[in-house]
Amino acid sequence: MNNLEITNTSLILSSVLIIIALIVDYKEQLGLGKDIFIAAVRAVVQLFVIGYLLSYIFKLDNTIVTLAMVLFIIFNAAYNAAKRAEGIQHAFRISLIAIGVGTLISLAVLFVSGALMWTPSQIVPITGMIASNAMTAIGVGYRTMNSKFKDQRQQVLERLALGADVNQASTAIIRDSIKSAMAPSVDRTKTVGLVSLPGMMSGLMFAGVDPTAAIRYQIVVMFMLIATTGFSTMISSYMAYKSYFNNRKQLLS
Amino acid sequence: METAILQAQKLGLEIEGKTILKDIDLSISKGEFVTITGPSGSGKSTLLQLVASMISPTSGDMLYKGKSINTYEPTAYRKEVSYCFQTANLFGETVTENLAFPYEIRKETFDKDRAIEALGSVGLSADYLDKKVTSLSGGEKQRIALIRNVLFLPEVLLLDEVTSALDAENRKAIGKTIRKLNKEKGVTILWVTHNTEEITEANRKIDIVDGQVKE
Numbered sequence: 001m002n003n004l005e006i007t008n009t010s011l012i013l014s015s016v017l018i019i020i021a022l023i024v025d026y027k028e029q030l031g032l033g034k035d036i037f038i039a040a041v042r043a044v045v046q047l048f049v050i051g052y053l054l055s056y057i058f059k060l061d062n063t064i065v066t067l068a069m070v071l072f073i074i075f076n077a078a079y080n081a082a083k084r085a086e087g088i089q090h091a092f093r094i095s096l097i098a099i100g101v102g103t104l105i106s107l108a109v110l111f112v113s114g115a116l117m118w119t120p121s122q123i124v125p126i127t128g129m130i131a132s133n134a135m136t137a138i139g140v141g142y143r144t145m146n147s148k149f150k151d152q153r154q155q156v157l158e159r160l161a162l163g164a165d166v167n168q169a170s171t172a173i174i175r176d177s178i179k180s181a182m183a184p185s186v187d188r189t190k191t192v193g194l195v196s197l198p199g200m201m202s203g204l205m206f207a208g209v210d211p212t213a214a215i216r217y218q219i220v221v222m223f224m225l226i227a228t229t230g231f232s233t234m235i236s237s238y239m240a241y242k243s244y245f246n247n248r249k250q251l252l253s
Numbered sequence: 254m255e256t257a258i259l260q261a262q263k264l265g266l267e268i269e270g271k272t273i274l275k276d277i278d279l280s281i282s283k284g285e286f287v288t289i290t291g292p293s294g295s296g297k298s299t300l301l302q303l304v305a306s307m308i309s310p311t312s313g314d315m316l317y318k319g320k321s322i323n324t325y326e327p328t329a330y331r332k333e334v335s336y337c338f339q340t341a342n343l344f345g346e347t348v349t350e351n352l353a354f355p356y357e358i359r360k361e362t363f364d365k366d367r368a369i370e371a372l373g374s375v376g377l378s379a380d381y382l383d384k385k386v387t388s389l390s391g392g393e394k395q396r397i398a399l400i401r402n403v404l405f406l407p408e409v410l411l412l413d414e415v416t417s418a419l420d421a422e423n424r425k426a427i428g429k430t431i432r433k434l435n436k437e438k439g440v441t442i443l444w445v446t447h448n449t450e451e452i453t454e455a456n457r458k459i460d461i462v463d464g465q466v467k468e
């Protein structure tokens with residue numbers, strides 16, 4: 001195995017990189033200094049906490065605790081996705097269902113196919129990867145939906161006036177929302193390995209796993225992310241569009 | 254007395270403390286041809302949208318065939334009481350998409366011959382089917398929006414200044430089409446217009462001033 005230990009000294013010395021960023025900020029008067037500083041401190045604290053927590057959970061190897069961690073990740077992802085859903089009612093509930101169902105289905109497929117084993121050290125990081133991608137995708141979907149309902153307000157009204165139901169009046173917008181949410185995953189899958197080596201694969205190679213074995217995991221991960229973003233945003237979009245209408249099937253202003 | 258097809262009872266609309274329409278009492282019989290006039294901003298479009306249940310009043314009630322329009326399922330109601338917007342944008346990519354939409358929402362197959370015939374009735378050729386909506390003039394959009402509303406005949410047709418962007422010739426053609434719908438098919442017409450010729454064709458004229466009826 002490689003030497004994977006980063007000493008405290010190296011860690012502290014590497015914070016020079018943050019100082020470089022702060023110097024850039026000062027020189028260019030970006031006004032980001034406070035944000036950069038807070039972001040760096042937050043990252044250090046959050047990662048140390050999660051590092052110790054994960055280490056504990058992995059050692060414990062208890063099904064209930066692992067499941068609790070999975071739920072915690074899904075809840076957090078839903079909470080963050082919902083923050084981007086301005087104007088959409090029940091955004092948290094919708095996000096929770098979308099991310100929850102999307103994540104659990106992906107986990108189940110990986111589990112049944114034998115690509116994933118029921119150990120916390122596999123389940124927890126994979127859940128994190130799936131849920132964070134679903135979270136970002138759903139957020140993009142919400143934003144697209146919001147801007148399309150603004151831009152295409154007149155078109156939606158015309159459809160309603162012709163006697164269309166709310167789903168028939170929103171078909172194009174729902175489709176655009178899902179498309180925009182999925183596009184980054186699809187693009188990333190197309191260029192994978194050509195532009196950047198993904199984190200999962202890099203991590204495995206860092207840890208000394210042979211690249212030909214590491215890519216197998218990466219392939220599974222890419223497929224999983226496409227499936228999850230697609231499935232989650234489909235659920236969230238089909239639940240969210242309804243909140244633009246009232247029970248008289250009128251478009252809200 | 255025969256019940257009116259449409260009846261407004263003290264209909265009012267207030268948005269953010271501002272009175273848009275106030276105490277509108279109206280009774281429209283089946284088959285009537287009514288024009289609505291009034292200064293810009295007096296509430297004509299809003300009234301038609303209330304009648305089409307595109308918005309709901311904040312006071313009073315609107316009856317259709319003797320029952321509050323709230324008792325009807327909105328999509329079924331809007332197929333019977335069809336509103337044509339003042340400035341139609343059209344949706345989708347092509348004219349065909351717009352004319353096929355009424356069929357789509359009724360789960361019926363698009364009748365292309367019928368669509369071509371309808372285009373002809375407003376002075377547009379079959380070539381228009383494949384045109385992009387973004388390439389159309391305001392007047393062309395108005396005419397396509399109008400036939401979109403009448404491919405399946407409604408009971409009541411609510412027209413909102415649908416000839417404002419047309420030249421005299423096309424305006425006459427549309428006027429003829431609308432009168433035919435009224436006389437031959439018995440469609441009840443409520444038509445917001447400022448054109449004096451169009452007004453004299455009607456059997457009744459309603460004036461809206463400051464959100465109130467001055468018949």
Ligand SMILES: Nc1ncnc2c1ncn2[C@@H]1O[C@H](COP(=O)(O)OP(=O)(O)O)[C@@H](O)[C@H]1O
Binds near residue numbers: 296
């Ligand atoms: N959704 C709305 N919110 C606030 N004011 C509105 C809204 N819709 C219409 N109005 C106001 O109501 C008045 C009547 O508008 P409208 O019915 O379009 O008039 P008209 O068609 O007679 O020109 C106008 O003063 C307009 O600004």
Ligand SMILES: [Mg+2]
Binds near residue numbers: 297298299339413
């Ligand atoms: Mg108007």
